[in-house]
Amino acid sequence: MKIISINIRGFGKDDNSESKVGWFRRLRLSERPEVVLIQESKCNRVDDKWIEFIWGSSNVRYLQKEKVGQSGGMLLLWDPNIVDVIDAVEGQFFLAIRGKWQGKINDTIVVNVYGPHKDDENKKFWDSLQGLMSFDNDEWVIGGDFIEVRSQDERQNSIFIERRAKLFNNFIEQSHLIEVPLLGKKFTKISDDGKKFSKLDRFLVSKAFINTWGDVSTITLDQKSLDHYPLMLRDSNQNFGPKPFKIFNIRLEIKEVEQIIIEAWNLNVFGSRPDCIFRNKLKNVKEALRKLSKFKYGPLDIELDKWKRATDEFESKAEAGMISDLERIEWLQARAMRLKKEKEKASMLRQKARLRWAAEGDDNTSFFHSMIPRNNNKLSIRGLHINGTWVESPDAIKD
Template sequence: MRFKNRFRCATNYGKGNSFNCKTCGRRGNRKGKKSKEGKTPAMRSEDLKSRSINSEAILSLNIRGFAVKGKFGWVRSICLKERQSIAVFQETRSKSVTDSWVQALWGDPNFGFLQKDAVGKLGGLLVIWDKSIFEVESYTCCEFFLAFRGKWKNNGEKSTIVNVYGPHNDRCKKRMWELLDKLIRSIDTKWLLCGDFNEVRSCSDRFNSQFHQNRADRFNDFISRNSLIEVPISGRKFTRISDDGVKFSKLDRFLVSDGFMSLWANLSVIALDRNLSDHCPLILRDRVLDYGLTPFKVFDEWFNCEEVDIIIKEAWGQEVRGTRKDCAFRDKMKNVKMALKKWSLSRFCSLDNEINELKKKVREWEIKADDNTLSDSERTLWLDCRRRWMEKERVKSNMLRQKAKIKWTLEGDENSKFFHATLRRKYNKCNFQGLLVDGIWHEDPVVVKNFIFSHFQKLFACNSYYRPRILGGFSSGSNLNFASVGPVVPFQRWCGPVGPVGQTPPIGSVQFTEGSGSVCLRISEEEASALEVFFFGGGNIGSNKGMCE
């Protein structure tokens, strides 16, 4: 299967002053005369002024027929609100659409579209894109999908997007997987497969409906063979609900390749309200939401560097502004975090460049050794370069392995592509995009944090005065990141020197620990007493108000 070198593209507007839409039956004209329903599908001037394209958003929806009354307006409102750059529709149940009808649906005159006609009143695929964002170069079509290839104008990267509408018949499903396999192997590009696959991956994707394990296995094998990644869906567990409200299934999804995920690093899928269709509209977006400070991580490799002990102890001994001891403790922790962060950037940011330089020198020595016999000093330099190269490769591999939180099957295996893909999968899975509260999807970090705070405040509510509280909600100043702090032992009086690294921390100390290394820092008797009074006496830990300033 090869891509065709031509594609059908919409013009700016239909010819003539009038049109009769064959899909929904509406009639209108360019002068704005209203149809029998009281609305014209033509573009309104206020829509043209308000619409701004989101270049990193794609809409997918099984519309189950555009001809049903009210669906055109519903889809139009989604397009105008979400401002996606590409929209793919399945089961349009139409044989042809006009340019003016697509323009009215899309909400912008600068568009292109492709269509696969329905067979009778079944099937049908439609793809619409914004020409200022994406430029289609070629496309291919079969009975199960419509694939189009093009490039993003903002960065020039090429990718292929496949609009899929899976069959119900088991034999046809096998045929669809074979055609998609052949298509993906035919060209090396960044892939995005989306739409209604009419198949699930596990029994948890169905409720009150029949599950076939062999069909799910074939679907999972297809995803594994082509190294595809499913983007998790937020907002809904199931994407399709039967008309009688009994059967629930997750049939719609987005599958991306590693290359596409590197192009859009912060992918997320939001399921919108089902409304007039039996399927939920899905929005794929690349959006970075700031939910405040991230946990502070410590790498095992840090403790192999002698200067780490000095940096931590110097940062811990710096003077802090807080007058209350608990606030002073918090500020000391911040000083340690910032000092380690600054040191880590200067120490490891150029690791790749150093590895490349050493590899280059090793190759030069090896080429020279092929032509002439090396002297003892030259051989020493050669082996030293190779030793340093292997050491830095080991450091890089250990840090990647710790980031990915997985174990290698073979010791010393260095499949960087695999680990980078694993890191992207892990980041994408843990990427928090919002919260569904009472059927409404919220993305504003302040609103989401308040909902979470209120939820846990109710769970841990107690009439006891002696329960400790944290003031300030989720303000950045009161966030205490203890991800890198080991267990804090009970607050008891203790005086004496700090113990050696690796030994059990004395009472009244804080232990920084990661892997096999640790650094113990002493808390003075005065500080321990203050923390004990504030914590067990029902005080407010780490507040930015009052005495903390």
């Protein structure tokens, strides 16, 4: 999945006398996005032939908002072979399509945003977007130039207006949206004189979108002569190898765990370097804990299902008046084991979701399940700056 967002500042001539139309065409053909969001196109009504030329093929559909005076204008383009669009909406400051990605079950709503500059239009804009979202619980992607920042550190050498930032953050929070991490850059707009920097462009997505696509991120593309960096939202699947050593807190409640860790750590290991020796010691501890966990607990879901079925059978018999005193004792034991396994599972889910839940007896398992992919996406390390260059290759990063 690839979605590109560009504030193109008009499809005219740039300082190098090379048409932005040609630059955009090459960008589209090299990256092959399924959807492109363009802000500040500064276009009057365009025709199919022109759209097919800039897209690089006839496999394209589009939605347009014409410029007002000498500014504004928006385009939303997509590949109909990959995205089957069933509906489209045009607002004062946005264009939106609703469709289904090839191979996916749920509908996705993609919104192209070019926010208002005037204060009196600001709140109306967020209200109109929130109103649009209230009609559906599908997967949402909202991208473009929002004209707003979320905090003071998203501006440098330019004025920060706290009131407008608060409205923007309230919209994101109330709409239950997640900002997709931007890799490699802090700002998305640079003034022509190189003095002012801002983060005005971004992608916001719903939890349902994260659940479908998993690990998603945003990268900047070649800026050319634009004052905004083009952004590309994509699903990422870098493989950094085995996950680091970790343990669930619930396992630390096992009485023998401390002694088992000490014994495993003290086993003789071999290695040519201290870091290799340290790694091999951790491997011994991990293997010892894995065996203990398997012996003490077994597969948690299987155990939980076993005790759940046992209590259900006892309760069915009790309702029919067919349970003896001995069976009642067995039912109490099965019920206690079921509650214990449910507590263990809830504890693991809380730890995976990296949240503390105030009411221990009121765990919302579906809530924790929804938070896990969200936090995994937010906390994933996808690359490093190496000598000033953004690098995502696992081999290069490990070296």
